[in-house]
Amino acid sequence: MLKFIKGFGYAFSGIGYAFKTQLNFKFHIAALLVTAIAGWYFALSINEWLWIIAAAAIVLITELLNTAIEVLVDLVSPNFNPKAKIIKDAAAGGVLIAAIGAAIIGLIIFIPKIF
Template sequence: MLKFIKGFGYAFSGVAYAFKTQLNFKFHVVALLLTALAGWYFKLSVNEWLWIVIAAAIVLITELINTAIEVLVDLVSPEYNPKAKIIKDVAAASVLIAAIGAAIIGLIIFIPKIY
């Protein structure tokens, strides 16, 4: 059981590392907080909240995985390597696509409520 509890500590350390070191992670967290405030203001339905939560989780998960990949690539390839660049670029692209998807979900939910 102690190992299980320690696992949560490691996970929270990972989130803290990303928040301290990754500007994009901070941006996504702030965007999530603003979205949550807008959702509260517009009284989103349960289904709308589910879409927001899923989209936000996907963005944050991909950002965390991207951070892990960047750190790993820097560890194994400290000098410039064109293949390392591709790995980092593709990992970053996954975050971009997740963020675009989340933005589209947000627009679909919030535009009708604004107008």
């Protein structure tokens, strides 16, 4: 049981590392806070909240995985390597796709409420 509980500490440590070191992670957290406030203001339905939560989780998960991949690549390939660049770029591309998807979901939900 102690090992299980320590696992949460490791996970929160990883989230903390991303928050402290990754500007994009901070941006996504800020966007999530703005979205949550807007969702409260517009009294989103349960289904709309579920879409927002799913989109936010996907963006934050991909950002954390991108951070892990970047650190791992830097560890195994500290000097410039074209293949290392491809790995980092592909991971960043995954975050971009997740963020675009989340933005589209947000637009679909919020535009009708604004107008």
